[in-house]
Amino acid sequence: MSSCWICEGDLEPCTQFAPAPFLACTRCGFAFRPDLDEAALARVYAGGDYEGIRGDHYLRELPARRRDARVRLRYMRPWVSRGRLLDVGAAGGAFVAEAAAWGFDASGIEPVESFARAAREHLGVAVRCSRIEDLALASGRYQAVTLWHVLEHLVEPVAKLRRLAEALAPGGAIALEVPNAGGLSAARMGPQWPSLEPDVHVCQFTPASLRRALERAGLEVCDLRTTAITPYLPLRARLDPRHLAGRAKAAYWLRDGRSEHPWGHELLRAIARRSATPRQRVDQLLGDRA
Ligand SMILES: [Zn+2]
Numbered sequence: 001m002s003s004c005w006i007c008e009g010d011l012e013p014c015t016q017f018a019p020a021p022f023l024a025c026t027r028c029g030f031a032f033r034p035d036l037d038e039a040a041l042a043r044v045y046a047g048g049d050y051e052g053i054r055g056d057h058y059l060r061e062l063p064a065r066r067r068d069a070r071v072r073l074r075y076m077r078p079w080v081s082r083g084r085l086l087d088v089g090a091a092g093g094a095f096v097a098e099a100a101a102w103g104f105d106a107s108g109i110e111p112v113e114s115f116a117r118a119a120r121e122h123l124g125v126a127v128r129c130s131r132i133e134d135l136a137l138a139s140g141r142y143q144a145v146t147l148w149h150v151l152e153h154l155v156e157p158v159a160k161l162r163r164l165a166e167a168l169a170p171g172g173a174i175a176l177e178v179p180n181a182g183g184l185s186a187a188r189m190g191p192q193w194p195s196l197e198p199d200v201h202v203c204q205f206t207p208a209s210l211r212r213a214l215e216r217a218g219l220e221v222c223d224l225r226t227t228a229i230t231p232y233l234p235l236r237a238r239l240d241p242r243h244l245a246g247r248a249k250a251a252y253w254l255r256d257g258r259s260e261h262p263w264g265h266e267l268l269r270a271i272a273r274r275s276a277t278p279r280q281r282v283d284q285l286l287g288d289r290a
Contacts, residue, residue: 002034005156005203006213016181017191020198030209031181033202038155044199045112058092058118064234065094071231072148072177073102079222079271080173083143088164089150090127093119100125104144109135132160137167147176151213152201161217168274174219180226180268182206184250195266207263210270219272226265 003009009027011034016024022031072095082103087096090108092115099106107126110116119127132154145164154160164174179195180186181204186193195201205213207224214221228247230238237243251257254264276284 004028004030005032005034006030006158006209006216014204016186017193017196017198017204020191020196022198022204025209028209028212029206030212031204033198036155036199036202041153041155041200041202042111059122062092062094062122065092066098067234068148068232069095069098072146072175073099075269076144076146076173076175076271079273080144080175083169083172084141085144085146086142086164086167087127088132088145088147089153090119091115093123093125093127095146095148096125096127097123099146132163137163139166140169140172142167143169143172145172145174147174149177149179151176151210152178152203152205155202157203158213158216161213161219165218165274170274170280172274173222174214174272175270177267177269178203178205178210180206180263180266182208182263183226183266183268184253184264185266205268207268210268214270214272218275220275222271222273224268224270225260226263227261227267227269228259228265229267230259 002011004011004025004027007025007028007030009025011023012026014022014024014031017031021035022033024031083105085099085104085106087099087106087108090096090110093108096106096108096119108119109130109132110119110127111129111131113129116127116129119125145168151157151161161174168174179201186195196204207226211221211224228250230243230247233243250264254261256264259265
């Protein structure tokens, strides 16, 4: 029996999402599927279904994906707004294209070949077909590394975050978003929660387990919050009575009407920097006192 991918704690069946076969850590609560390995996931991605579902509507969906990218760039801007950026799991390249338009020297990697090709052919952006573990990453190369709805797909996410953290330049940041398995929707819907996607979402993060994963990877968390899905929706969907009713219900349960909350909303976002070395901390202290 394996142990927790984040804290090496013992595992038990995850009752919240049963019958989906997730295991939960008895120490940190992280839920994941150690029964899925890279080979099983590669078969899902290459098997046609995944590409078919996500790939067919590429051009029609592109304006919406660029809008998503602008929401994310606005979130990142207070912490990182220029320099070399690597988008991991770049899909069809919309974020890379939008980040370049915002002034980043942006490129991406994507494990599904047809997506990487679409990014190059339709958007002219530098997205190559690669997985994190196959990438030759130069230490200190990037000001920003982004993972938008990617971390939940990764086997052994801490080891991969650690590799990416080493590729950050001093002051550089990792920015990411995952579905929030610790929020209201996941609690209410259990195995019916639409973001569960148990065949590809190997990891189910809560605010606490995401923070722990980032820290175990040698990162310092600058910001971690949950956010409502609303900013990603087109205006018509935002004004849909069912969406408005859902938001009103969430505001009632959370006793908070704001679209951001420490644990309650559907999406979980974070910004983290590479932890300073002891030497850098001493230099900082001396600099502050000078
Ligand atoms: Zn754990």
